[in-house]
Amino acid sequence: MRSKLAGLLIATSSLIAPAALADVYNLEIDQFERTVDGKTLTGVSINGTSPGPLLRLREGEDVTINVTNTLDVDTSLHWHGIILDAGMDGVPGISFDGIAPGETYTYNFTANQSGTYWYHGHSALQEQEGVFAPIIIEPAQPDPFEYDREHVIILADWLNDSPYKALANLKKRSNYYNYNRRTVFDLWRDWTNADGGEKTDVIQERLAWGRMRMDPTDIVDITGYSFLVNGETPEDNWSGLFEPGEKVRLRFINAAAMTYFDVKIPGLKMTVVQADGQNIEPVSVDEFPIAIAETFDVIVEPEAGQSYTIFAAAKDRSGYARGTLSETPGAEAAIPELGPRPELTMAAMGEGHASHGAMADGEATGMDEMTMDMSGDAHSGHGEMPAMEQGQKVLTYDDLRALTPYTDRRAPDREVELRLTGNMERYFWSINDVKFGDAGPLEFNYGERVRITFKNETMMEHPMHLHGLWMDLVNGEGDMAPRKHTITIRPGETISADVTVDATGSWAFHCHILQHAATGMFRQVDVIGGAQ
Amino acid sequence: MKPNFLIVGALAMATALPALATEGDPVYNYTLIEADIAEIDDETVGAFDAQGWVGGDYNRFWWKTEGEFADGDFEDAEVQALYSRYISKFWDAQIGVRYDLEPKGETYGVIGLQGLAPYFFEVDAAAFVSSSGDVSARFEATGELLFTQRLILEPGIALDFYAEDDPSRQIGSGLATAEYSAQLRYEFTREFAPYVELAYEEAYGDTADFQRLETGSADDTVFKVGLRTMF
Numbered sequence: 170m171r172s173k174l175a176g177l178l179i180a181t182s183s184l185i186a187p188a189a190l191a192d193v194y195n196l197e198i199d200q201f202e203r204t205v206d207g208k209t210l211t212g213v214s215i216n217g218t219s220p221g222p223l224l225r226l227r228e229g230e231d232v233t234i235n236v237t238n239t240l241d242v243d244t245s246l247h248w249h250g251i252i253l254d255a256g257m258d259g260v261p262g263i264s265f266d267g268i269a270p271g272e273t274y275t276y277n278f279t280a281n282q283s284g285t286y287w288y289h290g291h292s293a294l295q296e297q298e299g300v301f302a303p304i305i306i307e308p309a310q311p312d313p314f315e316y317d318r319e320h321v322i323i324l325a326d327w328l329n330d331s332p333y334k335a336l337a338n339l340k341k342r343s344n345y346y347n348y349n350r351r352t353v354f355d356l357w358r359d360w361t362n363a364d365g366g367e368k369t370d371v372i373q374e375r376l377a378w379g380r381m382r383m384d385p386t387d388i389v390d391i392t393g394y395s396f397l398v399n400g401e402t403p404e405d406n407w408s409g410l411f412e413p414g415e416k417v418r419l420r421f422i423n424a425a426a427m428t429y430f431d432v433k434i435p436g437l438k439m440t441v442v443q444a445d446g447q448n449i450e451p452v453s454v455d456e457f458p459i460a461i462a463e464t465f466d467v468i469v470e471p472e473a474g475q476s477y478t479i480f481a482a483a484k485d486r487s488g489y490a491r492g493t494l495s496e497t498p499g500a501e502a503a504i505p506e507l508g509p510r511p512e513l514t515m516a517a518m519g520e521g522h523a524s525h526g527a528m529a530d531g532e533a534t535g536m537d538e539m540t541m542d543m544s545g546d547a548h549s550g551h552g553e554m555p556a557m558e559q560g561q562k563v564l565t566y567d568d569l570r571a572l573t574p575y576t577d578r579r580a581p582d583r584e585v586e587l588r589l590t591g592n593m594e595r596y597f598w599s600i601n602d603v604k605f606g607d608a609g610p611l612e613f614n615y616g617e618r619v620r621i622t623f624k625n626e627t628m629m630e631h632p633m634h635l636h637g638l639w640m641d642l643v644n645g646e647g648d649m650a651p652r653k654h655t656i657t658i659r660p661g662e663t664i665s666a667d668v669t670v671d672a673t674g675s676w677a678f679h680c681h682i683l684q685h686a687a688t689g690m691f692r693q694v695d696v697i698g699g700a701q
Numbered sequence: 702m703k704p705n706f707l708i709v710g711a712l713a714m715a716t717a718l719p720a721l722a723t724e725g726d727p728v729y730n731y732t733l734i735e736a737d738i739a740e741i742d743d744e745t746v747g748a749f750d751a752q753g754w755v756g757g758d759y760n761r762f763w764w765k766t767e768g769e770f771a772d773g774d775f776e777d778a779e780v781q782a783l784y785s786r787y788i789s790k791f792w793d794a795q796i797g798v799r800y801d802l803e804p805k806g807e808t809y810g811v812i813g814l815q816g817l818a819p820y821f822f823e824v825d826a827a828a829f830v831s832s833s834g835d836v837s838a839r840f841e842a843t844g845e846l847l848f849t850q851r852l853i854l855e856p857g858i859a860l861d862f863y864a865e866d867d868p869s870r871q872i873g874s875g876l877a878t879a880e881y882s883a884q885l886r887y888e889f890t891r892e893f894a895p896y897v898e899l900a901y902e903e904a905y906g907d908t909a910d911f912q913r914l915e916t917g918s919a920d921d922t923v924f925k926v927g928l929r930t931m932f
Contacts, residue, residue: 337729338891340729341931345891350847352847352849352850353846354848354849379819379821380819381819382817382820382821592758594790594817604758
């Protein structure tokens with residue numbers, strides 16, 4: 170792992186070539202052997218490493234990226250969150266034909282934005298095999314917040330098995346990886362812990378799950394991950410340095426294929442300044458959840474002489490990614506408890522109506538009760554939230570306010586409802602009950618403003634990513650609504666986003682849980698009209 | 702019903718699968734095998750029960766086989782080849798053929814329903830028509846009770862029905878036999894799960910009378926030791 174980090178740094182430095190605002194970057198997709206937590210597997214690397222090299226671009230730069238495929242299967246790279254021409258977006262079958270073995274494809278685009286982004290493979294399950302890396306686009310004008318140094322924190326989930334085999338296992342038996350199912354002893358415990366009148370509730374709740382043929386312990390599809398910070402395991406302990414008195418910008422990217430994280434740095438308040446590469450009104454938090462494919466930039470002010478654990482707990486609490494902020498390499502700080510494994514509540518599976526607006530602020534009272542709550546009350550929608558400490562501020566979508574209003578504030582011309590659906594038993598996922606392979610494209614008209622309303626009818630959270638077009642999150646902030654490339658929707662939740670259709674061509678639109686996208690929760694969006 | 706027609710039909714459906722499976726429906730497969738031995742009347746009886754499928758999410762070729770052997774000879778053995786079609790979230794409709802190798806060669810047409818009933822009961826219900834026109838049906842259901850994540854109790858029920866009496870096979874019409882079972886398995890892995898199973902078999906109606914004449918008893922309790930594997 171150490172040597173791989175060194176490789177990353179070398180590759181990175183060779184890429185930083187400050188000259189004219191037009192640079193050429195050369196990337197090679199290749200197989201590599203990787204040993205993580207004692208198990209050696211074949212993965213797929215970018216320039217020999219995973220994460221691949223940081224692309225540090227400048228706003229206004231004309232970017233040329235040559236991507237050479239040395240695999241024996243097709244590959245591709247997609248620039249996640251970058252607004253560019255449809256042909257440069259890197260989705261095989263939609264943007265282009267993919268990159269055949271032995272071929273080099275040249276991507277050209279102008280970086281007309283700034284912030285923290287990432288790039289990743291969009292072919293087969295290569296993203297899970299290691300094909301992802303950070304992008305930083307430096308703004309033409311300095312960001313409206315101060316910092317003295319920065320670190321990229323790219324979070325990942327490395328599977329200790331082939332992701333193709335994992336999918337085949339899920340097709341055979343959808344609970345193949347769930348070793349946290351409820352037992353008769355759990356029932357006995359809940360029964361004996363319940364007061365007289367509540368004992369029937371315990372039974373009713375079990376029966377309700379059984380009637381629906383759903384499992385409240387079904388929080389993640391696959392287990393067996395090592396969670397990584399910048400390619401390093403918790404034992405490796407990635408080290409980020411600071412000097413006394415410095416403000417440190419941490420650019421968090423969730424590049425995991427299947428894992429949501431809850432991020433905190435015990436002892437430090439984090440001031441969130443960017444979400445999905447977009448500046449927001451700074452908000453101070455103790456913890457933030459990061460959906461797959463989202464990015465959050467935070468500023469921290471570590472104290473001299475202290476070390477701090479950067480702690481990213483996997484949503485199902487099966488493990489964590491960890492690094493350390495310190496003045497000296499190799500320092501360690503206390504590692505927090507993971508906390509209990511969350512369970513879905515019946516409320517989360519009721520007729521969904523809660524939006525992120527109903528999310529408690531994290532100082533949420535009674536999260537513990539909620540995990541056993543089946544009354545279908547106003548808390549529905551975040552039933553899978555783990556118990557949180559009292560008085561801790563946890564970021565929610567309600568906290569996101571754009572720093573400056575965006576130009577297009579028209580009311581939407583029309584609404585498109587997308588029900589997020591799936592068949593857990595068969596392990597396939599869909600939109601409006603139709604898999605990608607059986608669905609025609611969604612059609613948006615050039616120049617219109619479309620409201621997309623997601624209704625999550627499944628028991629899993631889905632991070633929906635629209636390529637090529639920004640989604641303005643409808644979170645009650647009006648003109649200051651934040652724009653995002655990836656919006657996560659909790660079980661039972663309904664959430665809307667307004668899209669200005671200002672790009673032409675065909676775009677991918679999908680759940681960013683890799684196995685969900687691969688099994689059907691995916692659509693092609695065709696923009697009708699506009700100059701091609 | 703012409704058995705040859707059924708066989709040809711099933712094969713045609715099976716070979717048509719790859720074409721059906723190309724459009725966004727990649728091909729996967731599944732196999733589940735249970736094999737066990739028991740001591741019945743001082744005789745060691747072995748049994749196997751296996752099924753699996755090949756196909757996509759909507760269209761599958763589904764096969765099933767089960768049999769019993771004692772002293773190296775098969776007493777019962779059958780195979781089924783079915784086209785299985787996804788009809789609703791938890792259910793597949795199945796159509797195809799069954800062939801009995803033992804006790805005597807016989808071909809049947811099969812139509813069935815397989816899936817997951819509320820409360821997580823795995824259900825397999827099928828009706829059979831033999832080449833000579835005899836109609837029968839089978840209903841099987843199993844549930845799951847977890848003691849731990851790996852120690853799992855699986856209660857089961859299997860019912861056999863016949864439309865008409867068939868004295869040559871010691872079968873009476875209506876509910877002929879039922880098996881109530883409890884399998885306790887330990888899943889070292891999903892793929893490797895040894896088990897013990899207690900099964901109570903009982904005959905009903907005329908079938909019970911036939912059995913009492915033959916053996917003096919219409920029920921039996923069997924203790925089995927076996928291995929379950931899936932891949």
